[in-house]
Amino acid sequence: MASEQGDIVDVAMASPDHSTLVAAVKAAGLVDTLKGAGPFTVFGPTNAAFDALPAGTVDTLLKPESKGDLTAVLTYHVVAGNVDAATLTQQITAGGGTAKLKTVQGGELTAAVADGGVTITDAKGNVAKVTTADVKGSNGVIHVVDKVLMP
Template structure:
């Protein structure tokens, strides 16, 4: 398991270097950091439509599993457009807050906790849903309550009020 942990942390270290392009230091909030990312335009639009900018710009700390635009594009046709409608604001808030955990969980700490819990770690999100983290030789995976899985592609993008782990797919709460 130590070798697995070392390999996984090494993989995260490599992807974290790529994160510096959109992290720009620790003076930006998680929202400002996402705004600076070329791969999070849909997420930023959704956060704005859901009225969560002020909340996610607060003190935190927050851990955000931030799906990339390509992850949103994989949702069934019309899903994003439907969620962005004002009458669906509560549903959009639930989807987005299912990607947010109270507290700051760095990748190394997450991996250690997963290992201590037998390879899987259940994590309660701000929405009240539970996501499950799992680690293997290829990386860290996050499972949602609907059976979907998302891979962490970039870890430990620090901000002034938390940390972002970029994921390749949208987590869908029940």
């Protein structure tokens, strides 16, 4: 992902690895929200992360009648504020090894340091690795993750 190419939506749109995420954000009607002032911290799943979901999951979520579910899944990947890698690492250290992150969806993510990197655990116990940190946009930061997080 390139950086400093406008807001976080523009940055994601410029990334060939995030076309599924962009399509989902559009289907959920979240483009205007995520183009807002923010700041936002987004844990952005790659296309491969969406592809790893059970067969049919993405197609089902992208249907108009699933907009509520899709919105919940996507906003579960967003934390208010500009939580860059240094801030997140400080929060993990201050939390004795984990940091709880309140999502825009209302749920919670747990960040931890493992194998020299940062992991994000969702409410269902799925663990995503941050594969690229601190992709900056004008209204926040994106951390690329290798799994789709589920509320």
